[in-house]
Amino acid sequence: xxxxxxxxxxxxxxxxxxxxxxxxxxxxxxxxxxxxxxxxxxxxxxxxxxxxxxxxxxxxxxxxxxxxxxxxxxxxxxxxxxxxxxxxxxxxxxxxxxxxxxxxxxxxxxxxxxxxxxxxxxxxxxxxxxxxxxxxxxxxxxxxxxxxxxxxxxxxxxxxxxxxxxxxxxxxxxxxxxxxxxxxxxxxxxxxxxxxxxxxxxxxxxxxxxxxxxxxxxxxxxxxxxxxxxxxxxxxxxxxxxxxxxxxxxxxxxxxxxxxxxxxxxxxxxxxxxxxxxxxxxxxxxxxxxxxxxxxxxxxxxxxxxxxxxxxxxxxxxxxxxxxxxxxxxxxxxxxxxxxxxxxxxxxxxxxxxxxxxxxxxxxxxxxxxxxxxxxxxxxxxxxxxxxxxxxxxxxxxxxxxxxxxxxxxxxxxxxxxxxxxxxxxxxxxxxxxxxxxxxxxxxxxxxxxxxxxxxxxxxxxxxxxxxxxxxxxxxxxxxxxxxxxxxxxxxxxxxxxxxxxxxxxxxxxxxxxxxxxxxxxxxxxxxxxxxxxxxxxxxxxxxxxxxxxxxxxxxxxxxxxxxxxxxxxxxxxxxxxxxxxxxxxxxxxxxxxxxxxxxxxxxxxxxxxxxxxxxxxxxxxxxxxxxxxxxxxxxxxxxxxxxxxxxxxxxxxxxxxxxxxxxxxxxxxxxxxxxxxxxxxxxxxxxxxxxxxxxxxxxxxxxxxxxxxxxxxxxxxxxxxxxxxxxxxxxxxxxxxxxxxxxxxxxxxxxxxxxxxxxxxxxxxxxxxxxxxxxxxxx
Numbered sequence: 093x094x095x096x097x098x099x100x101x102x103x104x105x106x107x108x109x110x111x112x113x114x115x116x117x118x119x120x121x122x123x124x125x126x127x128x129x130x131x132x133x134x135x136x137x138x139x140x141x142x143x144x145x146x147x148x149x150x151x152x153x154x155x156x157x158x159x160x161x162x163x164x165x166x167x168x169x170x171x172x173x174x175x176x177x178x179x180x181x182x183x184x185x186x187x188x189x190x191x192x193x194x195x196x197x198x199x200x201x202x203x204x205x206x207x208x209x210x211x212x213x214x215x216x217x218x219x220x221x222x223x224x225x226x227x228x229x230x231x232x233x234x235x236x237x238x239x240x241x242x243x244x245x246x247x248x249x250x251x252x253x254x255x256x257x258x259x260x261x262x263x264x265x266x267x268x269x270x271x272x273x274x275x276x277x278x279x280x281x282x283x284x285x286x287x288x289x290x291x292x293x294x295x296x297x298x299x300x301x302x303x304x305x306x307x308x309x310x311x312x313x314x315x316x317x318x319x320x321x322x323x324x325x326x327x328x329x330x331x332x333x334x335x336x337x338x339x340x341x342x343x344x345x346x347x348x349x350x351x352x353x354x355x356x357x358x359x360x361x362x363x364x365x366x367x368x369x370x371x372x373x374x375x376x377x378x379x380x381x382x383x384x385x386x387x388x389x390x391x392x393x394x395x396x397x398x399x400x401x402x403x404x405x406x407x408x409x410x411x412x413x414x415x416x417x418x419x420x421x422x423x424x425x426x427x428x429x430x431x432x433x434x435x436x437x438x439x440x441x442x443x444x445x446x447x448x449x450x451x452x453x454x455x456x457x458x459x460x461x462x463x464x465x466x467x468x469x470x471x472x473x474x475x476x477x478x479x480x481x482x483x484x485x486x487x488x489x490x491x492x493x494x495x496x497x498x499x500x501x502x503x504x505x506x507x508x509x510x511x512x513x514x515x516x517x518x519x520x521x522x523x524x525x526x527x528x529x530x531x532x533x534x535x536x537x538x539x540x541x542x543x544x545x546x547x548x549x550x551x552x553x554x555x556x557x558x559x560x561x562x563x564x565x566x567x568x569x570x571x572x573x574x575x576x577x578x579x580x581x582x583x584x585x586x587x588x589x590x591x592x593x594x595x596x597x598x599x600x601x602x603x604x605x606x607x608x609x610x611x612x613x614x615x616x617x618x619x620x621x622x623x624x625x626x627x628x629x630x631x632x633x634x635x636x637x638x639x640x641x642x643x644x645x646x647x648x649x650x651x652x653x654x655x656x657x658x659x660x661x662x663x664x665x666x667x668x669x670x671x672x673x674x675x676x677x678x679x680x681x682x683x684x685x686x687x688x689x690x691x692x693x694x695x696x697x698x699x700x701x702x703x704x705x706x707x708x709x710x711x712x713x714x715x716x717x718x719x720x721x722x723x724x725x726x727x728x729x730x731x732x733x734x735x736x737x738x739x740x741x742x743x744x745x746x747x748x749x750x751x752x753x754x755x756x757x758x759x760x761x762x763x764x765x766x767x768x769x770x771x772x773x774x775x776x777x778x779x780x781x782x783x784x785x786x787x788x789x790x791x792x793x794x795x796x797x798x799x800x801x802x803x804x805x806x807x808x809x810x811x812x813x814x815x816x817x818x819x820x821x822x823x824x825x826x827x828x829x830x831x832x833x834x835x836x837x838x839x840x841x842x843x844x845x846x847x848x849x850x851x852x853x854x855x856x857x858x859x860x861x862x863x864x865x866x867x868x869x870x871x872x
Contacts, residue, residue, distance in 0.1 A: 111189030112163040115217075117171060117210065119200045121148040122343065124168040127196070131166065142166065147173050160186060171201065171210040172522040178216050179445040179517060190221040195243070198228035199382065202242050202431055202466075205523035205759065208438040211242060211464040216446070218245045219460055226254065232382035238431040245463035263398040265388050267421055269414045269633075270404050276411070276635045278867065279703075279843035282309065283375045283406040287316050290373060293402060294353040295323060297371040299346070302355045303387045304375045313375065314355045330356040372401040377413040377704070380612035384417050409705045409840055411636045416618035425614070432807075434466035436478055437800040438523055440760035443482045443506075445521065447498045448514045451505035454479055474796075479506065481796045485762065488792035489784070495762065519766040525755045529557040530589045535582060537592035552590070555579075563589055564748040564809075571596050571699070584747055596698075613814060616673045617652075619705070624652045639836055642870070647835040648827060655822035657726060658838060659716040660831040662869075665698065666715050669708045669838040674818045677811035679707045684742055685734045693724055699845075706841040716830045726826050732819040735812060748809060753801040754781040760797060836870045 118124040128146045135142050143164040147156060149172070159167065160177070163186055169177075177183060193214070201207045217224055226243040233239055240253035274285040283290075294300045294317070304310045314329040321327065328342045328351050345351050349368060378384035388401040403414040439461065446452050458475045461467050480486065483506070485495025497513045498506045508514050535552040563584060566572070570581045571594045579591035622628050629637050643649055650656035650671050657670045672679060679702035686709060690697040695718065697711035718724035743749050757763045763780050788795045806812040829835075834842055843866065 112165070112167060112186060113189065114166045114192040114194065115174070115190060116166065116168040116194045116196065117174060117201070118168065118196045119170070119206065120197075121150065121170060122339070123196065124148060124170065126343075128168050144168070147177075149173075171206050171213065172524075174213045175209055175442075175445055175521050176518060178213055179448040179514075179521070181449055183216075183449050184220055187217055187220045190217065190224050193217065193224060193226045195226065195228045198230040198239055198242070199233045202239060204432075205435050205438050207242075207432070208434045208466050209442065209523055211434065211466045212439065212442040212461065214242075215245065215460050215464040215467075218463060228254070232385045235430055241465040241468075242431060244465075246465055246468040247463065249468070251468075265385075265399040265401060265421060267384075267388060267401045267403065267418050269411070269418060270402055271633045276405075276633070277407045279407050279840040281305075281376055281406045282312065283404050284316070286404050287313075287320065290375070290404060291317060291320055293371065293373060294325060294327065297352075299349065299351060299369045300353045300371045300373060301369055301387075302353060302373045302375060304355065304357060305379070306357065309375070310355050310357050317353070317355065325352040326350060327353040327355070330354050370400060372399070373404060374401060375404045376406045377410040378403065378417045378615075379413075379704075380417075380615060382612075385421055388421070407840060408636050408639055409703075411633060412619050412622055413615060413704075415632060416615055416622055420615070420618065432466060434464065434470065435756075435759075435800055435803065436474065436796050437756040437760040439467065439470075439475075439478050440482050440762075440796065441517075441521070441523075443479055444497055444508075444513070444517050444761050447482075447506050447508045448517050451501060451503075451507040453505055457506075477796050481760070481762075486788070486792055486795050486797075488788055488795065497761065516764045517761060520758075520761060520764050523759050525758050530560050530563055530584070530587055532556055532558050532579075532589045532591060534579070535590050535592055537580060537582065555591070558589065560747075560751060564746060564751045566747070567742075567745045613674075616675060620650065620652045620673050623649050642836040646870070647829045647831060647837065649837070650827070653821060654825040654827050655730065656837075657826060657828045658831055658835050659719065659828070660833055660835070660838075661714070661716070662834060665710045666713060667708060667710045667834075667838075667842075668715050669706060669835075669841060671706045671837065672818050672822070673705050674814055675811065676702055676704050677809065678815040678818065679703070681810045681812065681815055683707050683709065684746075685738050686729065688738050688742060689729055689734060693718075693729070695724065701841060701844045703841050703844055706838070708838065708841045708845065710845075719828060720830065726828060727824065730819060730822065730826065732816060732823065734819070735816055739812075743805070748805060749801060750782055750785050752805050752809065753785045753797060756797045756800045756804065757781045757784065760800070762797065833869045834866055836867075839866045839870055842866055 116124065116127060118127065124146050125148070128144055131144050135144065144166045145155075145159060145164040145168070147159060147167055147169040149170075160180065160182055177186060180186075195201060195210070201210055214226065228239060228243050230236075230239065236256045236258075237253060240256055241251055243254035244252040246252055270286060270289060272286050272289060274289075277285055290302065290313075294302070302313065304313060310329060310331050314327070317327050326345075328345065330339055330342045342351070342354060346354060346369075372388050374384060374387055378387075384401075384403075388399045403418065405411040405414045442461075443457070446457060454476070457479075458470075458472060461470060461475065477486075479498075483496060483498050483500075484490045485492060489495045496509055499509050500506055508517075532555040533552045534555055562572075563581070566581045568581060568583065571578050572581065578594045578596050580594040580596075581589070582592050583590040623640070629640055632640075640649060647658055648656055650673075655670055655672060657668060659666065659668050661667070672682065683700035683702050686707075687697045687700055690709065690711065690713075695711050695713035695715060697709055697713075700707060700709040702708075715724060719726060754763075758765055758781075762784070788798055792798075
């Protein structure tokens with residue numbers, strides 16, 4: 093047999109010769125622990141001299157130190173821990189014997205900044221251990237060829253890919269959609285109408301996983317199941333906000349087969365092997381075929397038996413999404429995003445980490461970084477800008493010594509400026525920046541109304557907390573619903589949002605109550621095709637088929653490539669509803685830009701609301717009249733050029749760019765969140781990053797971090813590429829319908845207006861009442 097650096101065959105047994113042989117990287121700590129448990133059992137049964145250990149943030153310091161001096165044969169860890177190990181001066185000793193690296197759930201690793209950091213770690217490992225071979229594992233990848241590049245060092249600008257092995261022979265999954273006997277809601281995300289039917293499924297199966305898309309929904313469902321749990325079934329809850337000990341307790345009980353059901357979020361999406369799970373329930377729309385397949389794969393870990401899953405759509409549009417997701421799974425179609433381009437803020441963190449380990453020459457490190465697939469096209473200019481940023485903070489910050497984190501020695505090698513820099517790096521390594529909540533405080537409005545520069549009174553009553561991600565899209569004067577009333581956004585100072593009571597009956601920007609995952613481009617296209625194919629409607633539940641038939645008779649069902657726009661009056665306002673089917677993020681960006689254009693066209697827009705499928709804008713101007721008489725040109729209104737000056741003007745006014753910049757500043761190491769024995773408060777971080785952001789915008793507009801922030805906003809929070817593709821697709825293909833009242837297809841998005849993100853029976857009852865009223869209108 094083949095001789096390895098630390099495992100040597102002696103014919104019938106294996107003996108150790110020392111050194112780390114295999115590194116296993118997982119996106120989840122729980123998955124690394126689970127794999128270690130599954131490895132240790134057969135190793136013990138065969139009495140093999142193989143030592144397996146895990147290394148995560150929960151590993152005691154003493155064990156981590158011992159692992160560096162006396163490494164195990166197999167180490168199971170995470171991307172962040174790998175970066176820490178590579179930043180130590182003994183990294184060459186630790187990794188020189190490495191022969192294998194296994195990247196589990198590769199699709200989940202490579203589509204984020206964690207993947208960028210991991211790819212740079214791989215580039216370093218290829219230099220430290222030239223004989224190392226990388227193996228990637230994924231059951232749900234759309235473009236295997238793209239991910240295969242991630243596993244090989246790229247050379248001389250040419251694509252180099254690993255071999256692809258496709259394992260076949262597994263039984264096809266059985267996936268069904270619940271055809272509820274209850275009345276199917278027009279809108280909402282709770283699926284409360286199907287609680288009894290879900291509980292019955294749990295009761296009839298041995299072990300069931302119930303997946304939801306948000307933690308608040310998981311909490312609500314768990315409480316509801318316990319209220320109706322007359323059979324005393326063992327039902328547990330699992331999500332990322334729970335204490336680690338509580339999560340481990342649930343995982344152990346599940347592994348032992350003691351639970352009948354677990355309500356969970358994406359914390360269990362990935363491949364933890366929990367034995368005999370015989371049913372997966374997915375509550376709400378899956379948002380992506382690959383994500384759904386990942387969840388279904390948690391059921392029945394046997395190759396020769398099919399996994400079983402039931403989808404529970406929470407509203408009528410979600411029925412369409414569930415239907416096309418089931419069809420995609422039957423075709424084994426995947427929709428994971430392609431390999432991304434490496435981010436510059438992550439590269440800055442890696443450059444600092446390299447200097448922490450051993451001094452480097454710029455030419456050597458640049459050549460090494462180019463072997464990483466996400467950075468294989470990195471220009472020398474960008475690389476030098478990043479090194480200069482780590483060394484000085486950039487041109488605009490050069491005079492501040494605190495931003496000089498690396499310096500050159502007499503040989504021209506870069507090394508850390510002082511020991512405190514090394515310590516700060518190790519306390520702040522990683523790319524995960526936690527979402528923050530802002531306090532909401534009620535104050536008196538600025539004198540003179542919206543847009544006034546009058547003094548804003550501080551203090552005031554605390555109303556609660558709201559997600560920063562929601563506030564970032566607003567500009568001063570926007571109104572939204574909070575604490576049961578409509579308030580006006582007055583100011584954002586540090587970590588406090590100041591609002592005043594608004595006289596408006598409707599909020600301009602109501603809170604969104606959907607899941608945190610956007611609808612994938614692939615499923616969105618399939619939904620449009622389903623709507624355009626009347627024969628495909630036969631596979632839909634009667635309630636949904638009747639809904640679409642009513643829409644066809646009253647207005648129009650949108651064709652695949654066109655954009656349907658409906659205008660109609662309601663109350664004392666006028667509405668424009670369009671159906672791009674491009675996901676919430678793209679629709680919210682479109683809403684912000686459209687309302688700016690409509691202001692200039694004197695439509696007098698009051699607000700908008702977006703969901704995954706549609707966008708509704710309302711105002712005082714009669715949009716039907718203006719379109720009919722040529723005063724409002726829809727082709728001009730939806731022209732792709734809105735992504736130019738309109739976008740720049742909105743970004744300059746909103747808090748979004750500051751927040752995105754803050755994340756980049758933290759990841760790059762410019763601003764440290766943690767110090768020895770303390771953690772910097774959010775207020776301190778805000779003050780630092782906001783001040784730096786203003787300085788850079790004024791004095792160095794092309795700064796590395798500003799470029800990184802713009803790239804993040806375009807690909808993430810704003811979904812600009814998807815919006816741009818949609819605007820090009822529908823250009824010259826807009827179909828307008830002037831209606832007397834709301835259409836059946838518009839009812840769901842109209843129900844989003846004025847709603848708060850609150851789960852509960854009261855909210856559902858109000859929603860049902862509003863739906864009844866709108867449905868009566870839609871039926872004429």
